[in-house]
Structure formats: structure tokens, C-alpha cells
Amino acid sequence: MCYDVVIIGAGPAGLTAGIYARSKMMKTLILDSGRVGGQLVSLYPEKGIHNYPGFETVQARKLSDKLYAQAETVGCDIKENEKVNEIENGDQELLVMTSKETYHAKSVVVAIGMGSFKPKKMGCPGEDELFGKGVTYLLPAKEELVGKKVTMFGGGNSAIDMALVADSVTDTTIVHRRPDFRADEGTVKQLERSGVKKIMSASLLSINGADKVESVTVSQDGKEMVIPTDLAVINIGISADLEDLKRWNLELTEDGLVKVGPDMSTNRPGIFACGDAVSYPGKFKQITTACGEATTAILMAYKFVKKPYWA
Numbered sequence: 001m002c003y004d005v006v007i008i009g010a011g012p013a014g015l016t017a018g019i020y021a022r023s024k025m026m027k028t029l030i031l032d033s034g035r036v037g038g039q040l041v042s043l044y045p046e047k048g049i050h051n052y053p054g055f056e057t058v059q060a061r062k063l064s065d066k067l068y069a070q071a072e073t074v075g076c077d078i079k080e081n082e083k084v085n086e087i088e089n090g091d092q093e094l095l096v097m098t099s100k101e102t103y104h105a106k107s108v109v110v111a112i113g114m115g116s117f118k119p120k121k122m123g124c125p126g127e128d129e130l131f132g133k134g135v136t137y138l139l140p141a142k143e144e145l146v147g148k149k150v151t152m153f154g155g156g157n158s159a160i161d162m163a164l165v166a167d168s169v170t171d172t173t174i175v176h177r178r179p180d181f182r183a184d185e186g187t188v189k190q191l192e193r194s195g196v197k198k199i200m201s202a203s204l205l206s207i208n209g210a211d212k213v214e215s216v217t218v219s220q221d222g223k224e225m226v227i228p229t230d231l232a233v234i235n236i237g238i239s240a241d242l243e244d245l246k247r248w249n250l251e252l253t254e255d256g257l258v259k260v261g262p263d264m265s266t267n268r269p270g271i272f273a274c275g276d277a278v279s280y281p282g283k284f285k286q287i288t289t290a291c292g293e294a295t296t297a298i299l300m301a302y303k304f305v306k307k308p309y310w311a
């Protein structure tokens with residue numbers, strides 16, 4: 001069996017590509033190395049998204065659920081925990097190889113976002129030892145925060161958004177290593193109005209506890225202070241792992257992302273790309289841009305596969 005399109009990655013870009021592909025009646029497979037939802041479920045499931053059209057605010061995991069449900073309903077085949085290792089040229093088609101199977105495809109859309117991304121670590125004593133025992137890189141669901149003292153580390157939009165979520169149910173402190181936050185003005189204003197305690201220009205020295213986190217020690221102006229803490233939430237960014245793109249012989253930009261034309265085509269015929277994995281002048285890594293690029297990528301894949309006389 002040969003798919004009209006195999007989409008690699010089930011984040012917002014991959015799911016949107018799938019929804020569009022089915023509107024063109026293309027036989028569609030979406031593969032993800034992890035869970036459906038991409039960064040929305042892996043990095044910030046509890047965060048509110050305030051800039052996705054049609055919703056004043058939507059929780060990231062709810063937006064992911066909606067995209068997933070829509071892609072399934074329209075008839076995409078979707079497989080989780082199936083990492084694509086190779087994309088090879090077959091006789092007439094492309095071969096998409098995972099550790100489980102080889103899929104035949106008339107076209108491919110690469111939507112792998114940041115690849116196999118990992119949260120960045122603070123690198124302090126106690127971080128690895130107490131991981132899962134109060135050290136986390138992901139804010140747990142609100143219900144799990146009740147009655148716990150949360151200390152958030154980070155100074156970007158995401159750290160502040162998550163501190164605000166935590167503050168709605170529990171005692172929350174945010175620690176940032178610089179004197180100012182690097183977040184949107186509106187988000188910082190919301191923080192100012194909230195009950196979140198701020199400790200600025202401070203560095204984390206250690207996370208302390210025997211079997212679980214009990215406190216964190218930070219240094220500010222040369223003085224050490226111990227903050228009683230049950231949950232130390234580290235939110236200082238993520239590191240992308242985009243090694244797959246090199247193996248797939250795609251032309252890359254200096255920053256290691258896929259070089260695409262305005263039609264989302266890559267250097268390999270029949271392979272298109274979209275979302276955080278691509279770069280071009282004026283690129284912004286946002287959900288709406290990822291969805292827009294996915295639309296273009298699929299309409300071009302449709303043209304490539306079906307060759308309609310009018311296109």
C-alpha cells in the first residue's frame with residue numbers, strides 16, 4: 001500500500017497538514033516519535049494559549065486534543081511512538097523507515113518541530129538526584145499542586161505563564177537570574193498583579209532534600225537564602241536535537257533547520273516541510289505560522305502527487 005502523503009511529526013504543523021490532506025482526499029499517515037501534540041503536550045500542557053484564533057484562551061493540551069480529534073475524525077492514520085529514521089528514494093516513491101516498519105509514500109511532509117527536544121537543565125546539585133521527587137521540567141496538573149510550595153526557575157513567557165497557573169492554586173515563587181524578565185509586557189504585568197513572589201538577579205545553588213525536595217538554596221547579592229519548596233519547576237528553555245534532518249539529506253540553513261522555498265518545498269522532490277523545523281527570512285516559531293506553512297506544504301504535496309490539470 002502506498003500513502004499519498006506521510007507526515008512526520010504530530011505537533012500542530014503535522015496535525016494541520018493531516019487535516020488539510022484529508023480535505024483533498026489524500027491517503028494520509030501521520031507518524032510521531034512520541035505522543036501526539038508536540039510541544040503543546042510535551043512542554044507546556046497546562047499553559048494557556050492566548051493567540052490561537054477562535055479561542056480567547058485555550059489550555060495547550062486541550063488545543064492539542066482538538067487537533068488530534070479532528071485529524072482522526074477526518075480519517076488520518078496516526079501512529080505514536082514511531083520515530084522515523086530514514087527517508088529513502090524508492091523506484092517510484094519515497095520510503096519512510098521507522099524502527100517498526102517501512103512505509104511507501106508518494107510525498108512526505110517533514111513537521112518534526114524541534115526534533116527530539118529536551119528541557120535545558122540548571123546543572124546544580126540535587127537536580128538529577130531529586131528528579132521526579134519534586135524536581136520537574138513540566139508543570140503538573142493544577143490538582144497536583146494544591147497545598148504544595150512551588151518555586152519556578154526562569155524568566156520567559158513560559159515560566160511566567162506557568163507560575164501564574166500555579167499561583168491560582170498554591171503558594172508560588174519565581175526565581176530569575178536577571179534583573180528583568182524576558183517576556184511579553186502583558187505577561188509581566190499579569191505577574192505584577194498576581195500573588196507570585198519574585199526573586200530577581202538570583203542564581204540557584206542547590207536543590208535540597210533527602211527522599212524528596214524540601215527546599216532550594218539561591219544566591220542573591222552575595223547572600224544565600226533557603227526557600228522552602230515542594231516542587232522545583234525548571235523552565236529555562238529547551239535544546240533541540242535535529243540530527244534526523246542531516247541524515248535525510250535535506251538542505252539545511254546555518255541554524256540547522258530545513259531550508260524551504262515560499263511553497264515549503266525542500267531540495268528533495270516530493271518532500272515538503274513546515275513548522276518549527278523550517279527556516280526562511282521572516283520565520284517566526286508560533287502555532288499559527290506552523291499551521292499556515294502546513295497548509296501550503298500539503299497543497300503543494302497534493303499538486304505533486306495528483307497533478308491536477310488546473311494547478
Ligand SMILES: Cc1cc2nc3c(=O)[nH]c(=O)nc-3n(C[C@H](O)[C@H](O)[C@H](O)COP(=O)(O)OP(=O)(O)OC[C@H]3O[C@@H](n4cnc5c(N)ncnc54)[C@H](O)[C@@H]3O)c2cc1C
Nearest residue numbers: 009011012013033038039084112113158275276285286287
Ligand atoms: C514553552 C513554550 C511556550 C509556547 N507558547 C506558545 C504560544 O502561546 N503560542 C504560540 O503560537 N506558540 C507557542 N510556542 C511555540 C509553539 O509551541 C511551536 O511553534 C509549535 O509547537 C510548533 O509546532 P510543530 O508542529 O512545528 O512542532 P512540535 O510541536 O515540536 O511537534 C513536532 C513533533 O514531531 C515529533 N518528531 C520529532 N522527530 C521525529 C521523528 N524523527 N519521527 C517522528 N516524529 C518526530 C515530535 O515528537 C513532536 O511531537 C511555545 C513554545 C514553547 C517552547
